Amino acid sequence: MIEAVGLTKRYGDKTAVHNLSFQVRPGMVTGFLGPNGSGKSTTMRMILGLDNPTAGHVTISGHPYRRLPNAARHVGALLDAKAVHGGRSARNHLLSLAQLSGIPPRRVDEVLGVVGLQDVAKRRSKGFSLGMGQRLGIAAALLGDPQVLLFDEPVNGLDPEGILWVRNLMRSLAAEGRTVFVSSHLMSEMALTADHLVVIGRGQLLSDMSVRDFISANSADFARVRTPEGDQQQREKLSSALTEAGGHVLPEQSGALRVTGLPLPRISDLAHSAGVRLWELSPHQASLEEAYMRMTQGAVDYRSTTDQKAGFQQPLPPGALPPGPVPGQGQPGWYAPPPPQQFAPGQPGQPPAGPYGAPTPAGAPPNPYAQPAPPAPQGTPGAQGQAAPNPYAAPAQPPAAPQQPTAESAEPAPPAADAVASASVPADLTKRDSEDNR
Amino acid sequence: MSTPQLPMPQQAAPAPSWHTAPGASYTSPIPVVRTHLGHAIASEWTKIRTVRSTIWTIGVFLFLVFGLGLLFTFVVAASDEELGGDSALPLGFAGVLPGSICVITLGVLTTASEYGTGLIRTTMTACPGRGRVLVSKSIVFFTLAFVVTLVATSLVALFQVSILEGHGGRQPTGGEWLKATVGISLYVALLGLLSLLVGSVIRHSAGAITLMIGLVLAPLVIALFLFSSSLEGVRQAMFEYSIPNQLSIFYDNSLSRSGPDGWDPLWIVLGVTAVAFAGAYALLEKRDV
Numbered sequence: 001m002i003e004a005v006g007l008t009k010r011y012g013d014k015t016a017v018h019n020l021s022f023q024v025r026p027g028m029v030t031g032f033l034g035p036n037g038s039g040k041s042t043t044m045r046m047i048l049g050l051d052n053p054t055a056g057h058v059t060i061s062g063h064p065y066r067r068l069p070n071a072a073r074h075v076g077a078l079l080d081a082k083a084v085h086g087g088r089s090a091r092n093h094l095l096s097l098a099q100l101s102g103i104p105p106r107r108v109d110e111v112l113g114v115v116g117l118q119d120v121a122k123r124r125s126k127g128f129s130l131g132m133g134q135r136l137g138i139a140a141a142l143l144g145d146p147q148v149l150l151f152d153e154p155v156n157g158l159d160p161e162g163i164l165w166v167r168n169l170m171r172s173l174a175a176e177g178r179t180v181f182v183s184s185h186l187m188s189e190m191a192l193t194a195d196h197l198v199v200i201g202r203g204q205l206l207s208d209m210s211v212r213d214f215i216s217a218n219s220a221d222f223a224r225v226r227t228p229e230g231d232q233q234q235r236e237k238l239s240s241a242l243t244e245a246g247g248h249v250l251p252e253q254s255g256a257l258r259v260t261g262l263p264l265p266r267i268s269d270l271a272h273s274a275g276v277r278l279w280e281l282s283p284h285q286a287s288l289e290e291a292y293m294r295m296t297q298g299a300v301d302y303r304s305t306t307d308q309k310a311g312f313q314q315p316l317p318p319g320a321l322p323p324g325p326v327p328g329q330g331q332p333g334w335y336a337p338p339p340p341q342q343f344a345p346g347q348p349g350q351p352p353a354g355p356y357g358a359p360t361p362a363g364a365p366p367n368p369y370a371q372p373a374p375p376a377p378q379g380t381p382g383a384q385g386q387a388a389p390n391p392y393a394a395p396a397q398p399p400a401a402p403q404q405p406t407a408e409s410a411e412p413a414p415p416a417a418d419a420v421a422s423a424s425v426p427a428d429l430t431k432r433d434s435e436d437n438r
Numbered sequence: 439m440s441t442p443q444l445p446m447p448q449q450a451a452p453a454p455s456w457h458t459a460p461g462a463s464y465t466s467p468i469p470v471v472r473t474h475l476g477h478a479i480a481s482e483w484t485k486i487r488t489v490r491s492t493i494w495t496i497g498v499f500l501f502l503v504f505g506l507g508l509l510f511t512f513v514v515a516a517s518d519e520e521l522g523g524d525s526a527l528p529l530g531f532a533g534v535l536p537g538s539i540c541v542i543t544l545g546v547l548t549t550a551s552e553y554g555t556g557l558i559r560t561t562m563t564a565c566p567g568r569g570r571v572l573v574s575k576s577i578v579f580f581t582l583a584f585v586v587t588l589v590a591t592s593l594v595a596l597f598q599v600s601i602l603e604g605h606g607g608r609q610p611t612g613g614e615w616l617k618a619t620v621g622i623s624l625y626v627a628l629l630g631l632l633s634l635l636v637g638s639v640i641r642h643s644a645g646a647i648t649l650m651i652g653l654v655l656a657p658l659v660i661a662l663f664l665f666s667s668s669l670e671g672v673r674q675a676m677f678e679y680s681i682p683n684q685l686s687i688f689y690d691n692s693l694s695r696s697g698p699d700g701w702d703p704l705w706i707v708l709g710v711t712a713v714a715f716a717g718a719y720a721l722l723e724k725r726d727v
Contacts (some may be wrong), residue, residue: 072564
């Protein structure tokens, strides 16, 4: 059992992990999820006593890691598959680790067999592929036959067969009663492997619940409604009718609407009474991956922006609109809203509460991320990701050559109605979720 | 693992659907032994003998000590000039000075390469007693460096004395033998150990090697160009305490007659290494790996 209480790590004025509390229980696989740079590896290092926490503490079976008697026999860890001396053979690498912990040398050959590296055991690990390196790292973690196992991104670089093997390995290790803590940024992988999920973003706990609860709490059903193409009026009319009836409407890139909070027949009735024809009315369920992305979208540190090539392109022809960013994940309004019963229209800019939804106790250190959330998205896709204003968005479009290729791929700018619709979605769904799910 | 779930200040309620009771646990059939320094020394010995940099640095060291030491001996033997009552041992200095650079390199690599590759995290996870890792590295490296240097310098000294016996070479006294073999070996091994500790502090191979080579060569070279008479004292001290001069003291051919003498260089390097060890140990315990 791993137990973290109020774990905090600061590097200078950068907070990598803030007030993180969670438990990892034996007998199951616990997934540790979060975007790049969210503090997963830092947390792992603190669990293993490599980094000293700035505040809080973490124990394994009741002891801080560095106080464990023969830690390597109790805890096995894969932190970084590249963390080997490339000039040493796989077998000698494992042998030195075995000797350090008083593990009989024949155990080395056993784990080499377990990970399937027995044929390359005498080869220098410099020549190993990413997947072979990952297997060697897993072998090192299994060497002490420990009851607690930590794996940081174990499937990186593995082929599909290897991914399946790791998945089954994790599950069988947990089935033996061991504590298995696996970090990943792949929700889809964790959905298949883990029983329990700890999700962090920007170093803070976003969610700590079983996979089953996570799915039921976060994978929202929604209806996709499509009105006749090119008829903005009908679309806006339906949009406002649905909103009035208590539904939540999100425009999609394709021109369709995502509606939540209203059953399908009710949407049909509303459209009928508003006199709007429908081209599509279909039920959908957001995937778990989408739910995870939505949960963490406010906490993503490294988000791509549109490749603007400012100043390198010929000016756009008059009337042509700049190409939008590639439609997809990470853009405001792209994800389905949370399930309606959890959806409280609300105070954008409200500071996120502490982990577990409890209000930050008085006297607790101030939350470094508690500055007001950015203003609600204004409907322009990618607005959040773009710090600098799009140079092509300047009102005066200079005349230019008509054969500008980008003009063809240009998409129409989202109409004002969209902006209104998505502006009604609170900016920070993430934090509200973690509160309401308690 | 039946640790009861402690009520945590911010946890509202435990998630309801944990599959297994927290009582489930796993016990390994492999007996758990209590680890001690001996395990760490065995591990470090495996590490140092299984990388090629060890073979290379020691190979070059032996080549330099034997090659240069014997080359100069043969030159003296071939010339008409007689040694004139001097001992043949000081000729060994020519090989030991460049050879010490190899020992320095190996010392730095013993620690810094683990930081370069990230292996240190694996090591420190397997052995959270960080001091034990540093101590075992120091013991293994020092022993290796001392034994290799002792064998090399002793063999070279034997060759030199026997070759130059008929060329006016005086038979060295027992004290001279001891200084030119055991003394110089202790000094070179301690210099390597100092490099190992510097590598542990700096955590960067190239940086630490550069620093150590600078430490060996810079004072002497700078002193050569200090012409101002008001700096005469500084110049003299830099000559006398420069590492090449300290090495040559073991062969009784110091640059000057004042300054360190006899076994003094050994005490100097011992003191510096002890201070470096304390610093490296404290930093290792305190810093994040």
